[in-house]
Amino acid sequence: MRAAWIDASAGVAGDMLLAALVDAGAALNTVRAAVEAVVPGEVRLERTRVTRAGMRATRIDVTPSAHDHAHRTWRDVRRLIERAPLADPVRTSALAAFARLAVAEAHVHGTTTEEVHFHEVGAWDSIADVVGVCAALHDLAVTDLTAGPVALGFGRVATAHGELPVPAPAVAELAAEWQVFAGGEGELATPTGLALLTTLARECSPLPHLRLERTGVGAGSRDTPGRPNVTRVFLGTPVPATTVDAGGEAVVLETNIDDLDPRAWPSVLASLIEAGASDAWLTPILMKKGRPAHTLSVLCPSQGAEPLRDAVFRLTTTLGVRERPVRKTELHRGWTHVDVLGDRLPVKVGHRGGRILQATPEFAPAAELAARLGLPVHVVLAATTTAAHRAALTTGAPTPHTLTPEPA
Numbered sequence: 190m191r192a193a194w195i196d197a198s199a200g201v202a203g204d205m206l207l208a209a210l211v212d213a214g215a216a217l218n219t220v221r222a223a224v225e226a227v228v229p230g231e232v233r234l235e236r237t238r239v240t241r242a243g244m245r246a247t248r249i250d251v252t253p254s255a256h257d258h259a260h261r262t263w264r265d266v267r268r269l270i271e272r273a274p275l276a277d278p279v280r281t282s283a284l285a286a287f288a289r290l291a292v293a294e295a296h297v298h299g300t301t302t303e304e305v306h307f308h309e310v311g312a313w314d315s316i317a318d319v320v321g322v323c324a325a326l327h328d329l330a331v332t333d334l335t336a337g338p339v340a341l342g343f344g345r346v347a348t349a350h351g352e353l354p355v356p357a358p359a360v361a362e363l364a365a366e367w368q369v370f371a372g373g374e375g376e377l378a379t380p381t382g383l384a385l386l387t388t389l390a391r392e393c394s395p396l397p398h399l400r401l402e403r404t405g406v407g408a409g410s411r412d413t414p415g416r417p418n419v420t421r422v423f424l425g426t427p428v429p430a431t432t433v434d435a436g437g438e439a440v441v442l443e444t445n446i447d448d449l450d451p452r453a454w455p456s457v458l459a460s461l462i463e464a465g466a467s468d469a470w471l472t473p474i475l476m477k478k479g480r481p482a483h484t485l486s487v488l489c490p491s492q493g494a495e496p497l498r499d500a501v502f503r504l505t506t507t508l509g510v511r512e513r514p515v516r517k518t519e520l521h522r523g524w525t526h527v528d529v530l531g532d533r534l535p536v537k538v539g540h541r542g543g544r545i546l547q548a549t550p551e552f553a554p555a556a557e558l559a560a561r562l563g564l565p566v567h568v569v570l571a572a573t574t575t576a577a578h579r580a581a582l583t584t585g586a587p588t589p590h591t592l593t594p595e596p597a
């Protein structure tokens with residue numbers, strides 16, 4: 190499996206993305222053949238090496254053989270792509286990107302998708318950009334594409350519709366649900382670039398965990414001093430999730446309480462765990478006026494905090510809850526069984542980067558075995574832990590791959 194991530198933090202256009210993919214290793218002749226299959230004899234694709242604000246980049250110039258002022262409908266473009274001898278994934282992606290462009294343009298111009306007339310975005314060069322990008326991704330065998338937030342620019346731009354505000358209306362439409370920011374003056378993202386990115390990328394995310402193979406830098410037409418006008422592509426092999434730390438954004442809810450019947454606390458803590466807290470605990474404190482009291486702390490995932498805020502108010506006498514964000518790093522967990530003292534006991538195992546670091550016997554079965562053998566429970570727990578660690582050190586068992594995953 191090969192993954193690619195698009196850095197559109199300086200903007201994106203169809204030709205910039207195509208150039209970045211070619212710079213990352215996509216074969217230009219393969220891209221040319223795909224474009225030629227859709228619009229035979231209509232465009233030439235040339236590669237040049239350029240600099241943008243002092244940075245090396247690849248530029249792909251798409252030159253129509255005749256001056257192209259055609260107003261094509263989505264139906265025209267769809268027919269061209271459908272009839273072309275393209276690899277199936279290339280055709281499917283190109284149709285999907287153009288369909289998204291058609292829906293956005295139709296919405297902006299107040300017409301139907303079938304009737305919408307493309308001006309610049311239906312010209313040969315946009316068709317070449319769309320088909321070329323899909324062919325380049327296919328050539329690079331990219332199976333998982335993601336992209337970061339996109340710079341859209343600000344100001345005004347001259348188009349076939351006249352002077353438009355930036356982001357242009359079609360860009361604004363295509364950017365829905367994506368993370369965007371201005372990033373600089375001028376049109377930094379074009380409709381074709383954004384249609385490709387938002388159709389083909391699975392999600393907007395930071396650079397994923399990759400074993401990086403190559404990067405590609407694709408130049409835009411303008412060279413703006415002080416701001417490299419480029420789209421970049423990072424290409425690599427995804428690093429399996431089990432070698433990346435688990436965890437994530439969490440919050441700790443806290444409140445100081447001096448007036449709850451102390452006999453209620455065990456059930457409060459149990460109810461908070463039941464309501465979804467990762468942990469809940471009490472710290473004895475001395476409060477104002479010398480009152481003995483407790484701080485109640487509740488650790489929970491950021492997304493699941495609301496039911497727990499509610500539970501704290503419902504289950505205790507507090508009038509307020511404070512909270513702070515925390516970042517959790519967790520070991521990956523799984524289960525294994527070890528042979529100990531003539532029985533087979535379950536052990537919870539924590540691993541990181543392919544190494545087993547913790548082995549914790551499940552208490553209840555260990556206590557049961559201790560009772561059966563007439564041994565103190567701590568002796569059975571120690572024997573089980575030792576057996577688990579010994580097994581982890583012995584080649585082959587248990588490894589993170591032989592564990593039973595923890596239920597989600």
Ligand SMILES: O=C([S-])c1cc(C(=O)S)c[n+]([C@@H]2O[C@H](COP(=O)(O)O)[C@@H](O)[C@H]2O)c1
Pocket residue numbers: 202203204294297306307308309310311315346347348349350353357358359360376379380381382
């Ligand atoms: O062609 C059309 S219909 C068109 C619509 C819009 C709207 O925002 S609506 C904007 N534009 C401008 O044309 C060029 C095309 O760039 P591509 O890279 O997408 O080919 C760009 O300046 C758009 O803002 C065209």
Ligand code: NI
Pocket residue numbers: 294297298308350359
């Ligand atoms: Ni338009």
